[in-house]
Structure formats: C-alpha cells, structure tokens
Amino acid sequence: MSLPLDTPTLVGSVAAVCTTGAFVPQVVRVWRLKSAGEISLTTFSVFAFGTLVWLVYGLLIGSVPVILANAVTLVLALTIVLLKLNYDRSEGRPPADRSQGPDCQRV
Amino acid sequence: MSLPLDTPTLVGSVAAVCTTGAFVPQVVRVWRLKSAGEISLTTFSVFAFGTLVWLVYGLLIGSVPVILANAVTLVLALTIVLLKLNYDRSEGRPPADRSQGPDCQRV
Numbered sequence: 065m066s067l068p069l070d071t072p073t074l075v076g077s078v079a080a081v082c083t084t085g086a087f088v089p090q091v092v093r094v095w096r097l098k099s100a101g102e103i104s105l106t107t108f109s110v111f112a113f114g115t116l117v118w119l120v121y122g123l124l125i126g127s128v129p130v131i132l133a134n135a136v137t138l139v140l141a142l143t144i145v146l147l148k149l150n151y152d153r154s155e156g157r158p159p160a161d162r163s164q165g166p167d168c169q170r171v
Numbered sequence: 172m173s174l175p176l177d178t179p180t181l182v183g184s185v186a187a188v189c190t191t192g193a194f195v196p197q198v199v200r201v202w203r204l205k206s207a208g209e210i211s212l213t214t215f216s217v218f219a220f221g222t223l224v225w226l227v228y229g230l231l232i233g234s235v236p237v238i239l240a241n242a243v244t245l246v247l248a249l250t251i252v253l254l255k256l257n258y259d260r261s262e263g264r265p266p267a268d269r270s271q272g273p274d275c276q277r278v
Contacts, residue, residue, distance in 0.1 A: 072231040079228050082221025090214035102209040107197035114189025121186050124179040 080133040087140035091147070100148035101157060108148070112141035187240040194247035198254070207255035208264060215255070219248035 069077070094100045115138040122130030176184070201207045222245040229237030 072228055075224060075231060076228045079221050079224035082217050082224060084221075086214045086218035086221060088214075089217075090211040093211040093214075094209065097209055100209055102201065102204055102207055104197040104200040107193045107195075107200075110189050110196075111193035114186050114191075114193060117182060117186035117189060121179060121183045124182060 077129065080129060084133045084137045084140075087137060087144065091140055091143050094144060094147045094151070098151055099155065100144070100151045101155070103144065103148050105145065105148055105152075108141050108144045112138055112145060115141055184236065187236060191240045191244045191247075194244060194251065198247055198250050201251060201254045201258070205258055206262065207251070207258045208262070210251065210255050212252065212255055212259075215248050215251045219245055219252060222248055 090103075094103060115134045118134040119131060119138060122128075122134060197210075201210060222241045225241040226238055226245060229235075229241060
C-alpha cells in the first residue's frame with residue numbers, strides 16, 4: 065500500500081501545521097498576562113495582512129491547504145492585534161511601537 | 172508589453188514580503204526594550220521550526236521564493252528566540268511560558 069501523500073506534500077503539511085498552530089500559545093500568553101506592551105503592533109498587523117494576501121493567493125490557485133492554514137493564522141494574528149489594542153488602551157499606553165513597553169517599573 | 176509576473180505569483184510575492192518582513196519590528200522592539208516576558212517562547216520556537224520545515228519543502232520542490240522567504244523568516248524567528256532566552260535569563264525569569272511575564276510592578 066503506497067502512502068497517499070508524496071514527500072513534499074507531507075513536509076509542507078507539517079510546516080503549515082507548525083507555522084499556523086505556533087500562534088496559539090502567543091494568544092494564550094497575552095490573554096493570561098492581560099498585557100502586550102512587548103508585542104509589536106506593526107509585526108502582527110503586517111503579518112495579519114500578509115496572511116490575508118496568502119489567503120487570496122490560495123483562492124487564486126485553488127489550494128485548499130493554503131486557504132485553510134492562512135484563514136486560521138489570520139484569525140490568530142488578528143486576535144493578538146485586538147488583544148494588544150485592548151490591553152494597551154486599558155493600561156493607558158499609546159498603541160504604537162514607539163511606546164515604552166510594559167507600563168511598569170523594574171523590580 | 173506584458174508583465175513578467177502572472178497575478179497569483181504577484182499576489183504570492185506580496186504575501187511573502189509581508190509575512191517575512193513583519194518580524195523585523197518585533198526583533199527591534201524586543202531589542203530596544205531589552206525584555207521579552209510577554210513573548211511566547213513556544214510560539215517563536217515552533218514558528219522557527221515550521222519555517223525550517225518550509226525551507227526543506229522549498230528545497231524539495233525547487234522553489235527559490237519559498238527558500239528565500241523562509242530562510243529570512245527563520246533567521247528573524249531564531250533572533251527573537253535567542254533575545255528572549257537572553258533577556259529572560261538576565262532578568263532571572265525562567266524561560267518558559269508558564270512564567271509570570273515582565274519582571275516588574277505595575278505603576
């Protein structure tokens with residue numbers, strides 16, 4: 065019995081699962097700490113936009129794995145952006161990367 | 172004169188530039204703040220591993236854009252991992268996601 069997946073498809077699938085699922089712990093961490101001063105708003109905004117463009121690319125080439133992986137990553141990246149905006153606002157910190165990070169004093 | 176790039180290739184290139192370049196501001200932010208307690212070690216470790224697997228995928232299918240984009244992203248993700256490990260250690264914080272985030276007191 066031969067495997068239904070060839071080696072590149074299998075390797076690509078492992079890669080997609082890793083680079084998609086990787087952002088779940090970051091969502092959990094920001095949610096648990098209720099703070100995201102060290103998270104770059106630019107990074108996750110541009111990354112979210114990039115995954116949206118990847119999603120469009122997947123639709124253009126008709127690739128279900130590209131569509132699915134990027135749809136999930138888009139949701140996770142947008143969740144991080146929204147949590148950061150929310151926590152920065154609740155801490156009175158400007159939601160920009162030029163702010164001074166966590167609103168705290170080192171101990 | 173026709174464009175040398177078709178629409179999907181152009182869209183994919185824009186996506187690749189976004190999801191690769193996005194991590195530069197996060198590297199800069201962690202470097203500037205000298206703190207990365209809110210950064211998830213699991214996220215950037217798994218993400219780095221995922222980009223390494225994407226790089227192998229690019230080599231297997233002979234795709235120069237996939238190889239280049241993921242080589243750059245791998246370097247950026249590993250830089251964030253190394254900076255986090257370094258700053259967590261210098262702040263005496265266990266380099267695990269179960270730690271309590273920035274070693275500071277809210278003001």
